[in-house]
Amino acid sequence: MSIRYWLLKTEPTAFSIDDLASRPGKPEPWDGVRNYQARNMIRDEMKCGDQVLIYHSNCDQPGVTGVATIVREAYPDATAFQPDHRHYDPVSRPDQPRWFVVDVAFLRKLKRTITLAELKECPQLSGLALIRRGNRLSVMPVTTAQWEFILGLE
DNA sequence: GCCAACGTTGGC
């Protein structure tokens, strides 16, 4: 089975590609995902060696900013167990976790941000969940063709 | 800051 490709959204004020780049060799748990569809992909489908596009949302220039790779497969999201944490979920318990993370490691930052506006104009990406109106999914699969096309825009 | 789109909650 060959590797798969994904896109992960993050708000750069919370965690950005620069944050990831500043911790070379230090994997980061991709925590805080609280959506079942996204959770299922994290828990069931993302594998070590898969590659991910890092996407910045809710910022001046929404778009793809970098590339990372998965270095640890799903394990429980510890932030859900912490009452003081922004992502605390009392229903998720250590003996029966509801939310999961994978660890991602920095690969590279793109030379420029490939903006959402730009991606929207590409008919080759019409099937990508990101550009569908009203889309809120924070984790989504990217096909090999979409992956190569997006990085080809760099 | 606005607001459309979407997901979740909870009364019934």
Add this chain to the structure above:
DNA sequence: GCCAACGTTGGC
């Protein structure tokens, strides 16, 4: 199980 109310996401 329905669905209105509410909260969140996230582009603009």
